[in-house]
Amino acid sequence: MRTTARRAVQAVCVLTTASLLAACGAGKERPSEDGTAVGVTDTTIKVGAHFPLTGPAAPGYSEIPSGHQAFYEYVNDAGGVHGRKIEMVVKDDAYNPTNTSAVTNDMILQDEIFAMVAGLGTPTHRAVVQRLNDDGIPDLFVSSGSLQWGDDPKKSPMTFGWQPDYEIEGKIIGKYVKENMPDAKVGLFLQDDDFGEDGEKGARQFLDSQIVDVQKYTPGGSTDFSPQMSSFKSKGVDLVLGFNTPSYTALSQIAAQGVGFKSKWFYSNVGSDPALVGGLLASMTKGKIPAEQGVKLMDGMMTTEYIPGVDAPEDEWVKLWQKVWDNYSKKGDEKLTNYRIYGMSQAYTFVQALQANGKDLTRESIVETLEKEGGSFEGPGLAPFRFSEDSHMGISGTSVVEIKNGASEPLTPVQVTDIGDAPIEEDDSAASDAPPSSGIPE
Amino acid sequence: MQQFLDTTLGGLVLGAVYAAFALALCLIWRSTRIVNFAQAAMAMVTTYIALSLINADVPYWVAFVAALAAGFGLGALIERVIIRPVEGKAELNAVILTLGLFMVLHGLTAITFGVQHRGFPAPVSTNAIEVGDTSIGITPFGILSIVVVAVVMAGLVVLFRFTDLGLRMRASAFNGEVSRLLGVRVGRMLTLGWALAAAVGAVAGMLIAGGDLVNPSFMDPFVIYGFIAAVLGGLDSPLGSVIGGLILGLSLSYVTGYVGEHLAPLVALGILMVVLLVRPSGLFAAAAARRV
Numbered sequence: 001m002r003t004t005a006r007r008a009v010q011a012v013c014v015l016t017t018a019s020l021l022a023a024c025g026a027g028k029e030r031p032s033e034d035g036t037a038v039g040v041t042d043t044t045i046k047v048g049a050h051f052p053l054t055g056p057a058a059p060g061y062s063e064i065p066s067g068h069q070a071f072y073e074y075v076n077d078a079g080g081v082h083g084r085k086i087e088m089v090v091k092d093d094a095y096n097p098t099n100t101s102a103v104t105n106d107m108i109l110q111d112e113i114f115a116m117v118a119g120l121g122t123p124t125h126r127a128v129v130q131r132l133n134d135d136g137i138p139d140l141f142v143s144s145g146s147l148q149w150g151d152d153p154k155k156s157p158m159t160f161g162w163q164p165d166y167e168i169e170g171k172i173i174g175k176y177v178k179e180n181m182p183d184a185k186v187g188l189f190l191q192d193d194d195f196g197e198d199g200e201k202g203a204r205q206f207l208d209s210q211i212v213d214v215q216k217y218t219p220g221g222s223t224d225f226s227p228q229m230s231s232f233k234s235k236g237v238d239l240v241l242g243f244n245t246p247s248y249t250a251l252s253q254i255a256a257q258g259v260g261f262k263s264k265w266f267y268s269n270v271g272s273d274p275a276l277v278g279g280l281l282a283s284m285t286k287g288k289i290p291a292e293q294g295v296k297l298m299d300g301m302m303t304t305e306y307i308p309g310v311d312a313p314e315d316e317w318v319k320l321w322q323k324v325w326d327n328y329s330k331k332g333d334e335k336l337t338n339y340r341i342y343g344m345s346q347a348y349t350f351v352q353a354l355q356a357n358g359k360d361l362t363r364e365s366i367v368e369t370l371e372k373e374g375g376s377f378e379g380p381g382l383a384p385f386r387f388s389e390d391s392h393m394g395i396s397g398t399s400v401v402e403i404k405n406g407a408s409e410p411l412t413p414v415q416v417t418d419i420g421d422a423p424i425e426e427d428d429s430a431a432s433d434a435p436p437s438s439g440i441p442e
Numbered sequence: 443m444q445q446f447l448d449t450t451l452g453g454l455v456l457g458a459v460y461a462a463f464a465l466a467l468c469l470i471w472r473s474t475r476i477v478n479f480a481q482a483a484m485a486m487v488t489t490y491i492a493l494s495l496i497n498a499d500v501p502y503w504v505a506f507v508a509a510l511a512a513g514f515g516l517g518a519l520i521e522r523v524i525i526r527p528v529e530g531k532a533e534l535n536a537v538i539l540t541l542g543l544f545m546v547l548h549g550l551t552a553i554t555f556g557v558q559h560r561g562f563p564a565p566v567s568t569n570a571i572e573v574g575d576t577s578i579g580i581t582p583f584g585i586l587s588i589v590v591v592a593v594v595m596a597g598l599v600v601l602f603r604f605t606d607l608g609l610r611m612r613a614s615a616f617n618g619e620v621s622r623l624l625g626v627r628v629g630r631m632l633t634l635g636w637a638l639a640a641a642v643g644a645v646a647g648m649l650i651a652g653g654d655l656v657n658p659s660f661m662d663p664f665v666i667y668g669f670i671a672a673v674l675g676g677l678d679s680p681l682g683s684v685i686g687g688l689i690l691g692l693s694l695s696y697v698t699g700y701v702g703e704h705l706a707p708l709v710a711l712g713i714l715m716v717v718l719l720v721r722p723s724g725l726f727a728a729a730a731a732r733r734v
Binding site for chain 1: 576695696699
């Protein structure tokens with residue numbers, strides 16, 4: 001009798017364990033037969049990214065994921081990539097590295113993403129880059145121009161940059177200023193992290209003797225920049241190079257007016273979106289300037305450009321983005337913006353990499369594909385990627401432009417270079433790449 | 443020299459804004475003996491109310507008054523509904539409650555108005571004033587800020603020192619039981635104290651937001667800096683709050699302009715520590731006599 005009871009208990013235990021195991025496994029699809037990567041099935045690929053959807057860095061940047069999602073929907077509706085549909089998980093880190101670690105953990109353990117694609121921000125992404133590489137998770141196309149994503153592939157073999165890094169941007173800006181404004185007294189306005197440091201490093205290669213003042217700000221700190229602008233004014237600065245995010249472009253302009261500091265301004269691509277900054281400026285000075293004229297406040301500012309934007313509606317790429325956005329935006333009343341174009345352009349590169357990889361997709365194979373073939377991808381970028389076994393750096397160049405009426409007018413052809421003392425050369429060859437008629441990379 | 447002048451003027455304006463905020467803290471302390479950590483969040487709410495009105499094309503000054511009225515109402519409401527139930531219990535209870543309130547107001551504002559940054563207009567120019575050929579580092583809006591803070595401070599001094607109402611408010615805060623025995627309607631005084639403080643906070647919010655960007659956390663640095671300014675001057679003294687605010691504003695402005703922005707928070711905390719070590723009751727507090 002006792003034996004029977006014990007048997008019964010054992011049986012119950014076994015059954016319970018089995019059903020628990022089954023329950024845990026429920027909802028998970030079988031891994032793909034052609035490759036056994038987490039996050040990939042025969043019909044889906046799941047990727048994730050952290051973005052600041054709230055907080056000081058959110059204006060503009062929070063629009064990037066909607067560009068990604070619209071382009072993936074577009075590709076999915078056309079049958080996906082090798083029969084797999086792309087799904088993107090987006091988590092808010094509010095541009096706070098502590099949050100970035102937490103949401104990345106969620107994405108790895110709960111959402112079980114195949115790869116991180118386009119996680120945004122230098123201080124934020126730095127908090128998770130080691131973790132992603134240790135776990136062997138592809139960390140593709142970081143939305144930041146810091147050098148650390150691509151200059152040392154041995155240290156971070158899974159991580160790839162996407163946009164031109166701040167050092168080459170600084171170099172290209174520095175060379176332009178040296179050649180065209182050799183008498184300018186230059187002030188640097190820098191975000192106090194890698195963004196500002198890398199930009200300064202590049203600019204100093206050409207402008208070391210012209211730089212008379214350096215002022216910094218901490219993101220999320222004080223928003224009153226009068227002391228910094230007073231310092232520029234007293235040192236006779238007549239050209240400011242700003243390596244800062246968009247809100248800080250607006251705030252630095254207001255502060256400069258507040259202390260009567262007049263200068264030419266040259267903002268890094270990151271902080272120069274005319275529509276966004278102009279809108280913020282107009283709303284801060286409401287009553288004096290109608291909102292639609294906000295972009296006029298940006299007239300005469302210089303910046304760089306590496307993908308075509310909304311101010312070039314006739315560009316073939318922009319036509320494609322417009323078509324995708326018109327049909328696949330989740331919020332129908334919102335307009336296409338440069339940030340959404342940025343997201344779609346990154347998404348295009350990701351789809352391109354998946355196509356080139358072929359049907360057998362693993363975490364290792366996508367890295368190998370990018371190292372072997374990424375350098376020859378043709379896409380919206382005005383200059384080619386630098387992807388190889390020795391470099392995971394992104395787009396290799398920019399052009400210098402001046403903003404007029406919210407549109408950019410080129411001042412130079414595309415300038416291509418690399419980090420360190422690599423020479424800067426004119427190379428317009430990638431700028432003429434056109435999208436395939438389907439709009440989906442082949 | 444020019445930079446010193448500009449930085450000083452900038453520091454004065456910044457200081458005036460800290461002072462406005464410190465005044466609100468001082469007011470609540472004077473009339474209820476608690477430190478209100480939700481002050482910044484309450485001012486943020488009223489500023490958003492004003493911004494909504496301005497964006498609906500209501501004139502700036504009407505919106506300004508509306509923010510004040512909203513602050514007055516919000517302060518009274520919070521005192522009656524949230525703070526009153528813990529009255530008479532340990533003071534810490536009320537303080538912790540204000541911390542919770544801070545988070546709740548943050549969340550509600552984010553849900554109602556969204557989290558994106560929005561420009562907030564100023565009623566007068568935010569461009570530097572030009573004297574002859576040189577522009578000096580102060581704007582009409584900066585001057586307006588200083589004037590408004592001076593008026594508010596004077597009003598509070600008059601209220602507390604020269605009016606019967608002010609006396610009753612101070613008495614209620616200092617010893618509710620005795621005041622009650624003497625016929626002061628203590629509950630009403632506490633409500634009024636909160637309402638007035640929130641109205642002053644609303645003024646501070648409007649001055650901070652003018653010509654700047656607002657988002658639900660735009661007032662957060664002022665929780666710390668305003669508190670430091672108030673402690674610096676002695677929580678009890680309106681004049682002390684203003685001078686504390688000015689000292690803090692000038693220090694932060696010099697540090698940012700001459701040394702580096704990254705050191706500003708450290709300097710603020712350094713000042714707080716020195717004051718607490720050397721003169722814990724603040725530079726202008728007359729509280730020592732009372733402590734007997």
